[in-house]
Amino acid sequence: MSSNGDDVPVVRMEKIVKRFGTVVALDGVDLTVNQNEVLCLLGDNGAGKSTLIKILTGIYTPTSGRIAFYGAPVDIRTPAEARALGIETVYQDLALVNLMSIARNFFLGRELARAIGPVRWLDMRAMNERTRAALADVGIHIRSASEKVEKLSGGERQSIAIGRALHFGARLLILDEPTSALSVAETRKVLTYVTSAKERGLSVIFITHNMHHAMMVADRFTILRQGQLVGNYAEGEVTQDDLADLVMGQREV
Amino acid sequence: MNVAALRRGEIQRLLGGSPVTGPFISLIAIFVLFGLFIPGFLSLRTVSNIINATTMVGTVTIGVTLLMVSGEFDLSVGALVAAGGYLFAFNSTGDGSPVVALVLAVLIPGLLGAFNGAILITTRMPSFIVTLGTGSIFSGAVWLLSGGSLFQTLEHPPFYDLMNGRLDIVNNLLGSGANFRAAGVWILGLALVFQYVLTRTRYGNHIFATGGNPGAARAQGVRTNMVKVLNFAISGALSGFAGVLLFSQFRSVRVATGEGVELNAIAAAVVGGTLLTGGSGSILGGLVGVLLISTLRSGVVQANIIPADNFEAVVGVTIVGAAILNHWLRGRA
Structure with missing residues (x-):
């Protein structure tokens, strides 16, 4: 995207309103993600974080x-359209299908197939090998790609979902509460993937409840409260306590 | 990893690696058990009778299993078997062409199945309720179409034999009371095709994902609604085909044809290792489930352990037992 220059934001959402019947979930919210930046989206339950992200992901x-998106107006109507733009999302509970193997999950919706004439079949061997290699490439080592996801820990599942997003050439990686159900050690690991995604040149939107995790990885913070934008703050501009107060609406900075 | 752990791992993989393994072992065990205690049970006559008794439920279970893996039920299949039977009967007799009759008897129930799916995705009602209702509607339509009466014919075009005639060449070759019919071949062929579709194609991968975690599937671009509608259509089409096979054998069909097959197909799927909650299952497992239940019926009746009228109770106990065994094996795998 060098033709657009390096200062064009990856995503600029402006004056986003979303109503569900009479309920106003989002009331004119702006969100900007710059290139190669980790943006933490903070807010309490019901603040509108998930709604905003679901609009971005179609x-x-x-x-x-x-x-x-990179300066060009876009109309994102389906998750497939978001993915075609390079927006990959890892959802807290919608990441992987537990009853399916790692490789089948990894290639879900992009399965590799071989064909003789009209007869097509899944190339399981290639999918297993490429899954292993792709995950190893981002520092995730699995025992076997044909193992079912239900046998893995929560952290391993998140790692694989993030690894999948990284592998399939995401330009913008969205992580929706990726650490909320993880142990301390697993959380640390997942946070390192956020950092490594940035090192690979990606931009990341990191949604979390946890101010401590936010402080560890964020370049910038965007805070929502009750469907409205509270403000944007750069790293170093605010403390962890400031963030908590802003989220809860106890004071303005 | 030491040798004992390795061996245990291998055994677990053998037992639990494929969902078909557990039901298949049960089928063999039950068959051998009856063979030990019932004189004359271990014969080609018994085997072919067991298979012949599965014409309807075997065909229907293939579609029902596919649908259950995608997370839905179809209680309208019984009515669609009758619909397929009448459509084939009316159009293949007199001046009708049996080939056209076959196409109509598969296509129209298939469209009615797609209609089930369309209602499901637009109303988001549970498929149990939707198809309970549409099953009655389809049954009513069959009643209107047929005038509520039994339809039978004395005509016997060769096409009926192609669909479900005796396999005389095979039976004569095997001798000793063998009475295999064409339906067994059709069912095995269809089961292999749909097992391939489920486990070896992109569409199959999308079926597993749709039943296992629809949200995750949609997030990866899987069109879960389309998967469900298509699976309902397949379930309907196979039900219609079951009606064709039945009519080809008995040359008669009535409104009540197909009654009760809905729950028998679900039972067979579950006995065959398919999860009631979706996301996991096997077409071949469903077929093994069908054979297992049929073997039990045959054995219990022949053994005369309890009054024959009551053999359903034994079948019921086995269904529950098999479901528990599968659950246990799944946990160990």
């Missing part, structure tokens, strides 16, 4: 508002 359609 799950919801905004009631009004504009989205630009």
Whole structure:
């Protein structure tokens, strides 16, 4: 995207409104993610974080508002369209299918197939090998790609979902509460993937409840409260306590 | 890793690696057990009778299993078997062409199945309720179409034999009371095709994902609604085909044809290792489940352990037992 210059934001969402019937979930929210930046999206339950992200990933359609991707206006109507732009999302509980193997999950929706004439079949061997190699490439080592996901720990599952997003050429990686159900050690590991994604030149939107995790990885913070934008703050501009107060609405900075 | 651990791992893989293994072992065990205690049970006559008794439920279970893996049920299959039977009967007799009759008897129940799926995805009602309702509607439509009466014919075009005639060449070759029919070949062929579809194609991968975690599937671009509608259509089409096979054998069909097959197919799928909650299962396992239940019926009746009228109770106990065994094996795997 050098033609657009390095200062063009990856995503600029402007004046996003989303109503569900009479409920206003988002009331004119702006969100900007710059290139090669980790943006932490903070807010309490019901603040509108998930709704905002689901608009960006094509799950919801905004009631009004504009989205630009690398400066160009876009209309993201389905998750497939978001993925075609290079927006990959790792959802807290919607990441992987537990009853399926790692490789089948890794290539879900992009399965590798071989064909003789009209007869096509899955190339399981290639999918298993490429899954192993791709995950090793981002520092995730698995025992076997044909193992079912249900046998893995929560941290391993998150790692694989993130590894998948990294492998398939995401330009923007969205992590929706990736650490909320993990142990301390597993959390640390997942946070290192956030850092390594940035090192690979990606931008990351990191959604979390946990101010401590946010402080560890963020370049910038965007805070929502009750469907409205509270503000944008650069790293170093605010303390962990400031963030907590802003999220809960106890003071302004 | 020491040798004992290695061996235990291997045994677990053998037992639990494939969902078909558990039910298959049960089938063999039950068959051998009856063979030991019932004189004359271990014969080609018994085997072919067991298989012949599965024409309807075997065909229907293939579609029902596929649908259950994608997380849905179809309680309208019984009515669609009758619909397929009448459509084939009306159009293959008199001046009708049996080939056209076959196409109609598969296509129309298939479309009705797609209609089930369309209602499901637009209303987001549980498929149990939707198909309970549409099953009654389809049954009513069959009643109107048929006038509520039994339809039978004395005609016997060769096409009926192609669908479900006696396999005379095979039976004569095997001798000793063998009575295999064409339906067994059709069912085995269909089961292999759909097992391939489920486990070896992109569409199959999307079926597993749709039933296992629809949200995760959609997030990866899987069109879960389309998967469900298509699976309902397949379930309907196979039900119609079951009606064709039945009519080809008995040359008669009535409104009540197919009654009860809905739950028998679900039972067979579960006995065959398919999860009621979706996301896991096997077509071949479903077929093994069908054979297991049929073997039990045959054995219990022949053994005369309890009054024959009551043999359903034994079948019920086995269904529960098999489900518990599968659950246990899954946990060990």
